[in-house]
Amino acid sequence: MPRKPKSKTKTQAIAPSGSKDPYPQFDAPTPDQCLSVRDSLLSLHGFPKEFAEFRRIRHEPGLQSESVLDGLVITLLSQNTTDSSSRKAFERLKSAFPTWNQVLDAESDVLEDAIRCGGLARTKAGRIKSILKTLKEKKGDFCLEYLRGLSIEVVKTELSQFKGIGPKTFLQVACVLMFYLQKNDFPVDTHVFQITKGIGWIPTTASRETAYLHLNKRIPNELKFDLNCLFVTHGKLCRSCKQQDNKTIDNSSALCPLVNSTYVNRQEMHVTKDS
Numbered sequence: 001m002p003r004k005p006k007s008k009t010k011t012q013a014i015a016p017s018g019s020k021d022p023y024p025q026f027d028a029p030t031p032d033q034c035l036s037v038r039d040s041l042l043s044l045h046g047f048p049k050e051f052a053e054f055r056r057i058r059h060e061p062g063l064q065s066e067s068v069l070d071g072l073v074i075t076l077l078s079q080n081t082t083d084s085s086s087r088k089a090f091e092r093l094k095s096a097f098p099t100w101n102q103v104l105d106a107e108s109d110v111l112e113d114a115i116r117c118g119g120l121a122r123t124k125a126g127r128i129k130s131i132l133k134t135l136k137e138k139k140g141d142f143c144l145e146y147l148r149g150l151s152i153e154v155v156k157t158e159l160s161q162f163k164g165i166g167p168k169t170f171l172q173v174a175c176v177l178m179f180y181l182q183k184n185d186f187p188v189d190t191h192v193f194q195i196t197k198g199i200g201w202i203p204t205t206a207s208r209e210t211a212y213l214h215l216n217k218r219i220p221n222e223l224k225f226d227l228n229c230l231f232v233t234h235g236k237l238c239r240s241c242k243q244q245d246n247k248t249i250d251n252s253s254a255l256c257p258l259v260n261s262t263y264v265n266r267q268e269m270h271v272t273k274d275s
């Protein structure tokens with residue numbers, strides 16, 4: 001007897017307003033593919049522990065752990081480093097400077113020392129100070145909670161007023177939207193980019209930015225958060241998906257539900273890959 005699909009939830013591709021899909025003719029992923037991949041990865045990994053608290057907050061709206069400003073600073077600190085290093089840097093920052101006023105008034109080298117374990121200390125310290133300065137000048141206090149009530153496109157506009165945050169750092173903006181504002185946005189980090197390219201959900205010629213625009217148009221809103229967390233976790237753990245980019249799949253591919261699966265957009269397999 002054939003097994004029933006795990007979920008019969010009907011999904012629809014819901015395109016957020018604003019940005020256009022750079023690949024309107026590229027018809028992957030379909031809502032069913034998204035659901036199927038979500039279910040396969042969920043069966044394989046369970047829901048990743050590292051994102052469990054964010055998921056709880058999404059499903060229980062009364063809960064709120066970090067402020068939006070904390071989230072933005074954590075996201076800035078996470079650039080080019082591991083989550084554990086950026087968390088440590090954030091904890092050291094908060095312990096050295098209990099208030100945002102103290103961060104703004106701090107000597108740059110003292111601030112850099114506090115966050116050094118997260119890497120790129122000079123750049124990150126400068127951006128944090130710049131955000132605080134702009135907030136104080138424009139809003140009168142250090143608070144970004146007002147963003148919670150705004151649409152995704154308006155939040156993007158608001159965040160891009162800060163120096164160091166803008167179109168080039170769309171990944172950070174998307175992370176703030178998804179993790180700290182509980183919006184249905186789909187950030188494209190290295191893992192997400194590699195996997196979605198490997199399974200044919202984006203054209204082989206796509207850049208991270210065009211992938212972000214395309215995937216946000218194609219993936220149903222209600223699947224974005226789970227799929228994103230699962231892709232990130234799967235990307236860290238799965239050797240097959242890492243190798244898939246080089247087309248040298250080894251024995252471990254037997255364990256990966258994404259390799260050689262029906263999720264791959266077959267027509268895309270014939271397109272020559274960019275180097």
Ligand SMILES: [Zn+2]
Pocket residue numbers: 234238239240241242256257258259
């Ligand atoms: Zn894999």
